[in-house]
Amino acid sequence: MQKTESAPKAIKRTDLKTRKMITDQSKSKARKYQELIIGQLSWWSLIKYELIMLLCNGMPGVLGLLLRSKLYPMILGSVGRGVVFGRNVTLRHPHKIHVGDGVVIDDNCMLDAKGVDNKGIFLGEGVFVGRNTILSCKDGDIILEDGVNVGFNCEIYSSSKVRVGKDTMLAAYCYLIGGGNYDLDDFDKSFAEQDGMSSAGIDIEESVWLAADVKVLDGVHIGTGTVVGAGAVVRTDIPAMSLAAGLPAKVLRTRQPAEKETAEAKPEVRSANTNDSVSASGVSVSKDADDPAGTEKKAAGLLSMTTIAGQTNAQPTQSETMQPMSINADALKSQTAAEEAPPAANKPAKTGRKRLFTLLKIAISVTLIYFLLRDTSVSEVLAAMQGANIPLLLLAFSLHLVGFTISAYRWRGLMRAQDMDASIPYLIQSYVVSMFFNNFLPSTIGGDAIRAYDSWRLGQKRTDSVAVVFVDRFLGLLVLMLFALIAPPPPPGLYLWVFVGTAGIILISWMMFVPSQLLPSILNKLPMPGKMREKLQAILRAFLAFQGKTGVLIRALMWSVLLQANVVLHYYLISEALGLGIPPISFFLIVPLATFVMMLPISINGIGVRESTFVFFFGAFAVSSAAAIAFSWIVYGMVVIQGLLGGIVYTLRRETAQKTTQ
Numbered sequence: 001m002q003k004t005e006s007a008p009k010a011i012k013r014t015d016l017k018t019r020k021m022i023t024d025q026s027k028s029k030a031r032k033y034q035e036l037i038i039g040q041l042s043w044w045s046l047i048k049y050e051l052i053m054l055l056c057n058g059m060p061g062v063l064g065l066l067l068r069s070k071l072y073p074m075i076l077g078s079v080g081r082g083v084v085f086g087r088n089v090t091l092r093h094p095h096k097i098h099v100g101d102g103v104v105i106d107d108n109c110m111l112d113a114k115g116v117d118n119k120g121i122f123l124g125e126g127v128f129v130g131r132n133t134i135l136s137c138k139d140g141d142i143i144l145e146d147g148v149n150v151g152f153n154c155e156i157y158s159s160s161k162v163r164v165g166k167d168t169m170l171a172a173y174c175y176l177i178g179g180g181n182y183d184l185d186d187f188d189k190s191f192a193e194q195d196g197m198s199s200a201g202i203d204i205e206e207s208v209w210l211a212a213d214v215k216v217l218d219g220v221h222i223g224t225g226t227v228v229g230a231g232a233v234v235r236t237d238i239p240a241m242s243l244a245a246g247l248p249a250k251v252l253r254t255r256q257p258a259e260k261e262t263a264e265a266k267p268e269v270r271s272a273n274t275n276d277s278v279s280a281s282g283v284s285v286s287k288d289a290d291d292p293a294g295t296e297k298k299a300a301g302l303l304s305m306t307t308i309a310g311q312t313n314a315q316p317t318q319s320e321t322m323q324p325m326s327i328n329a330d331a332l333k334s335q336t337a338a339e340e341a342p343p344a345a346n347k348p349a350k351t352g353r354k355r356l357f358t359l360l361k362i363a364i365s366v367t368l369i370y371f372l373l374r375d376t377s378v379s380e381v382l383a384a385m386q387g388a389n390i391p392l393l394l395l396a397f398s399l400h401l402v403g404f405t406i407s408a409y410r411w412r413g414l415m416r417a418q419d420m421d422a423s424i425p426y427l428i429q430s431y432v433v434s435m436f437f438n439n440f441l442p443s444t445i446g447g448d449a450i451r452a453y454d455s456w457r458l459g460q461k462r463t464d465s466v467a468v469v470f471v472d473r474f475l476g477l478l479v480l481m482l483f484a485l486i487a488p489p490p491p492p493g494l495y496l497w498v499f500v501g502t503a504g505i506i507l508i509s510w511m512m513f514v515p516s517q518l519l520p521s522i523l524n525k526l527p528m529p530g531k532m533r534e535k536l537q538a539i540l541r542a543f544l545a546f547q548g549k550t551g552v553l554i555r556a557l558m559w560s561v562l563l564q565a566n567v568v569l570h571y572y573l574i575s576e577a578l579g580l581g582i583p584p585i586s587f588f589l590i591v592p593l594a595t596f597v598m599m600l601p602i603s604i605n606g607i608g609v610r611e612s613t614f615v616f617f618f619g620a621f622a623v624s625s626a627a628a629i630a631f632s633w634i635v636y637g638m639v640v641i642q643g644l645l646g647g648i649v650y651t652l653r654r655e656t657a658q659k660t661t662q
Contacts, residue, residue, distance in 0.1 A: 039093030039114065044386055049075055049094070051385065054637060058088050063366055063607060070378055077120065086131070093137075096120025106131040106152070115139035123148075130154065130172070140178060140199065150174075151212070160199035165206035165224070173213040178202045181218060205240065214249075225255060361603050368608030372615065372629060380626035384578060385634065392577035397638050399570045403563055404428045410559035411472055415455065417552040418464040422455075429649055430454040436646030439605065439639065448473070471546055472556070479560040480592040483568070567591060574634055582621050590617050610636060 031041070038045050052075055056067035064087060073079040075094045080101035087107045091097060096113035103123050105111070108131055113120035115137050124145045129135070130152035135142050140158030144150070148164050151172040156162055159179025164170070179199035200219035204210075208222050211230040216222070223240025232249040241255040408427035415422060433454075434447030448469050455465035526533075546553060568587045575582050582590070594613045603609045611632045618628040 036114070037092050039095060045095075047386065048382060051382070051633075051637065053091075054640065055633065060087060061604075062362060063369075063604065066366055066369070070373065074378065074382065080125065093120065097123075099123045100125040100127065100146070103127045103129075105129045106133070108132045110134045110136065112136045113142075124166070138179065140201070142178075145206075158199075158201065161201040161203075163202070164204045165208065167206055168204055168208040168210075170210045171212040171214070171230070174210050174215075176202050176204075176216045178218055227255065358604075361601075365603040365605075365608040368603070368612050372608075372611050372625065376625040376629060381629045381633065384624075384627045384630035387579065388630075388634070389577040389579075392573050393634065396570050396573035396577065397641075399566055399573070400638070400642060403566050403570075404431045406559055406563045406566060407431055407472075410475070410556050410563065411451075411468065413552060413556050413559065414468045414472055414546075417546065417549050418461075418468060420455070420458060420464070422458055426454075429653065432642070432646045433650045433653065434646065435639075435642045436644075436650050439643030439646075467546070471553070475553070475556050475560045476564065479557065479564045480595060482561075483564060483588040484592040486588065564591075571635070574631060578627060578631055578634075580618070580621075580623050580627055580631065582618070582623065586621065593617060606636075 027035075030046075034041050034046055038049055040046075052071045056064055056071055058064075059067060065084065068085040068089075069083060072085055072091075072094075075091065077095050077098045079099045080103065082102045083099050084104045086105055086109065089105055089108070090110040090112070092110070092112040093114050094111075096115070096118070097111050097120055099105075100123055102125055104127075105123075106129060109129050110133075111121055112135065116139055118137055118139045119141050121135055121137065122141070122143045123129070124143075124147070126147045127144050128149045129144075130150055132153045133150055134155040134157075135144075136155065136157045138157070138159040140160045140162065142156055142158045143161070143163045144156075145164065145166040145168075147167040149169045150156075151170055151174065153172055154170050154174045156164075156176045157178055157180060158176075162176055162178035164176075170176075178201050181199065202216055202218065202220055204216070204222045205224040205226075207225050209227045210216070211228060211232075213231045214228050214234065215232070216228075216234045220234050221237045222228070222234065223238060223242065225241040226238050227243050228234060228238070228249055229243070229245030231247070232245050233247050234244070234249040236248070238244050238249065238251060242251045243253050243255055244251050246252075405424070405428060408424045408431065411427050412422055412424065430451050434450045437450050438447040452465045452469045455468060568584075568591050571591055572582075572584050572587045575587070594617055597613045598606050598610055600609065611629050614632045615625050615628040618631070619625070
């Protein structure tokens with residue numbers, strides 16, 4: 001193992017109590033967070049940690065595994081090959097955590113290497129750390145040697161040194177208490193105020209098996225090959241090759257072969273191999289006898305590698321441009337009961353196709369990210385993000401609220417044309433909640449469906465609410481294409497994209513301002529899949545609902561101009577924060593073209609497509625791939641934050657509705 005960095009000198013040994021660190025009024029909240037979680041006081045360490053954890057800590061599926069395997073080594077002390085990190089793993093003082101080859105850390109574990117003079121946590125090759133397990137240091141060290149298997153819901157605590165020897169197994173709910181003792185004769189201080197007595201640590205030799213719910217107290221040494229029965233509390237040393245059990249644990253018999261029992265017992269030699277090196281190979285996942293499901297079974301279903309079925313390329317931010325308009329007509333259109341409920345015999349086939357399509361989208365996202373990062377290292381991307389202007393990023397993020405407000409006024413204007421009305425705060429709230437659904441839930445209950453539902457809750461007819469949402473969306477598209485036309489001449493490689501946008505603006509203008517029955521009749525004659533025909537017909541019905549209301553559409557169009565100008569400013573501020581040097585007028589071309597590409601529902605949440613899009617378009621302005629990817633990650637980070645805020649608003653809204661009902 002490489003030598004670790006020492007913790008900042010400003011952190012004192014007596015300040016390691018979590019409660020004391022949090023309640024210390026002499027330090028800012030940011031400083032306390034850095035001392036408790038990061039272990040380093042530089043702003044770059046904080047930003048790097050936050051970005052990496054935000055991007056991939058809770059991400060499900062294969063993409064999450066891939067991102068964590070690539071990004072976590074940037075904040076950990078050292079990481080070997082073939083390491084698997086589950087979801088929601090908490091890392092504290094990560095620069096003092098060292099992981100060997102083939103280690104598996106299951107979901108919801110905590111690795112806390114907190115301390116001042118300690119070396120931290122060392123996981124040897126092939127170590128398995130089960131779900132919900134905690135490895136916690138308080139200025140101590142934890143060493144799990146090669147092949148150690150820790151079951152789920154275990155805790156290993158160290159305020160000095162806890163070593164678990166090679167190929168040792170800890171069944172579920174085991175607790176190694178390497179410290180935490182207090183002076184019972186000190187009546188001047190409460191236990192909470194005491195700093196704790198010195199710790200002797202715990203030393204467990206090779207090939208030991210601790211059955212379920214075993215507690216090992218400070219100062220204990222357990223010899224090689226020993227077995228400790230379930231529920232035992234180990235207070236004193238246990239010699240090698242023993243079988244122990246009870247409260248407190250006592251040796252019941254030896255495990256030595258019969259021919260050796262009469263031989264003179266050799267004095268037990270305590271292993272001197274207590275250095276911090278990590279070696280060996282592969283993951284050793286063995287089955288705990290006290291875990292009926294078995295660690296093998298846990299590894300088979302490891303890390304919740306579930307896919308996000310039916311998710312679209314949503315990029316939700318202020319409006320339809322920061323959230324590609326993957327409108328799900330199935331969720332919004334009003335059809336007969338037979339159309340909404342297909343025959344049961346067709347459901348398995350449709351479910352299978354949906355899963356296949358989801359897997360395909362995951363493969364596309366992973367492939368695109370792989371090829372991008374093959375030519376551009378993650379360190380280069382993060383280095384580009386490191387120099388970003390934070391005030392400009394905050395200003396860019398604040399424009400989301402401006403966008404929500406403008407969108408709400410546009411939406412209300414369209415609703416009033418259908419003899420309905422709603423308050424601006426209510427509509428802003430609906431927009432925010434829709435961001436949550438677009439980011440984290442399947443498209444069949446996406447953001448557009450939520451907005452249509454919120455209109456229906458106010459008493460609007462279902463067909464009218466659907467029409468409003470469709471027209472609201474496509475007004476944004478219309479303005480985007482107008483922006484592309486008024487932008488300066490594009491670089492040669494983008495002429496084709498501008499031509500496609502020009503054709504689209506002509507078609508949408510005709511559909512919105514000259515509605516007729518001609519286009520539906522043309523659609524009926526064109527050869528296309530029935531599903532596509534139904535979606536296009538639903539869109540046309542939405543426009544026909546506003547026939548003869550040109551004034552309403554023009555006013556809504558003006559709101560869209562303000563909205564999309566706000567979007568362009570948002571992207572421009574992010575580029576300026578990164579120092580990309582792209583002229584502001586060029587974003588009137590880049591934003592529409594990039595938005596249309598990211599609308600394609602070919603990846604999970606636009607991952608991979610978003611990065612590739614900005615690398616391609618920014619390349620025309622001599623921007624490096626690393627800077628373009630940094631731009632896209634910042635954009636998506638703001639999207640995710642909005643989605644999380646939308647989830648909070650949605651939860652509060654549901655609680656309010658439930659109280660009202662009661």
